Amino acid sequence: MDILSIVGVIIAFVAIIGGNLIEGGEVSALLNLPAALIVLGGTVGAIILQHSGAVLKRSLIQFGWVFLPPYINFQAGIEKIVGWSMVARKEGLLGLEEVAENEMDPFSQKGLQLLVDGAEPESIRNVMELELGSREQRELNSTKVYEAMGGYAPTLGILGAVLGLIQVMRHLEDPSMLGPGIATAFVATIYGVALANLFYFPIANKLKGIVHEQSLFREMMIEGVVAIAEGENPKAIELKLKGFVDS
Incomplete structure (x- = not known):
C-alpha cells in the first residue's frame, strides 16, 4: 500500500x-449533481472516444498502481541474476533450462530461454530491448488516458459554467432560479480545475514514474542476461548491476 x-x-x-x-x-x-454530471460524464465520454478498448483496459489496471504499486526490488533482481550466472558457470547455459521453466516473470523468462537456446549476446540484447521498448510504449500510452482527462476536465468545467449561466439568463425574471444556475456555473469550474490538477495529472505522472522504474529494472535484467551470455564472472556482473541500485 x-x-x-x-x-x-x-x-x-x-x-x-x-x-x-x-x-x-x-x-x-x-x-452539485448537474455540475458533476457535466464534468465527469463529459470527461469519461471524451476519453472513451479518444482511446481504444485495450488502452482503456490497461489504464484501469494501472489505476490500482496508484495505491498498490507493483513491487520492484533491484537488489533482489541483482541477486537473482548473480545466481543465474553461477549456475551457468557450473553447469553451462543448458543448466538454466530448469531455471527458465520456473521463472515467473515473462520478460526474465524470455532472456533465460534465449540463453538456453545459445543465442548470441547481441541477438539477446536486440530481442529483449525490442520487447522492452514495445511494452514501455504500451504502458505509457495507458498513462496518457489520465493526462487526457486532465486536459478535458477544465474545459468541460467551463462548458458547465456556460450552461449554468445560460440557465441564469433564461430566468432573470425569476430570482428563485438564479441561485441554482449560478451555483452550477461556478461549481462546474471548480470540479474541472480541481480534478485535473489534484487528481488526473498527478495520477498520470505517478504512473509514468512507475513505468519508468519498471523499464529501468528490465534494462538491468537485459544487462545481466547479456553479461551471462558473454561469460562474465558473477562478481563482475554484480558490480556492474550495482550501478542500477545506486542510480
Missing part, C-alpha cells in the same frame, strides 16, 4: 473543503 498516495488525496480534500469553510462557505455549496 502506497501511504503517500492516500495522504495526498486526503490533503487535497482537506485543503479544498477547509479553505471553503475558512472563507465562511458550506460543504453543501460544493455539492
Whole structure:
C-alpha cells in the first residue's frame, strides 16, 4: 500500500473543503449533481472516444498502481541474476533450462530461454530491448488516458459554467432560479480545475514514474542476461548491476 498516495488525496480534500469553510462557505455549496454530471460524464465520454478498448483496459489496471504499486526490488533482481550466472558457470547455459521453466516473470523468462537456446549476446540484447521498448510504449500510452482527462476536465468545467449561466439568463425574471444556475456555473469550474490538477495529472505522472522504474529494472535484467551470455564472472556482473541500485 502506497501511504503517500492516500495522504495526498486526503490533503487535497482537506485543503479544498477547509479553505471553503475558512472563507465562511458550506460543504453543501460544493455539492452539485448537474455540475458533476457535466464534468465527469463529459470527461469519461471524451476519453472513451479518444482511446481504444485495450488502452482503456490497461489504464484501469494501472489505476490500482496508484495505491498498490507493483513491487520492484533491484537488489533482489541483482541477486537473482548473480545466481543465474553461477549456475551457468557450473553447469553451462543448458543448466538454466530448469531455471527458465520456473521463472515467473515473462520478460526474465524470455532472456533465460534465449540463453538456453545459445543465442548470441547481441541477438539477446536486440530481442529483449525490442520487447522492452514495445511494452514501455504500451504502458505509457495507458498513462496518457489520465493526462487526457486532465486536459478535458477544465474545459468541460467551463462548458458547465456556460450552461449554468445560460440557465441564469433564461430566468432573470425569476430570482428563485438564479441561485441554482449560478451555483452550477461556478461549481462546474471548480470540479474541472480541481480534478485535473489534484487528481488526473498527478495520477498520470505517478504512473509514468512507475513505468519508468519498471523499464529501468528490465534494462538491468537485459544487462545481466547479456553479461551471462558473454561469460562474465558473477562478481563482475554484480558490480556492474550495482550501478542500477545506486542510480
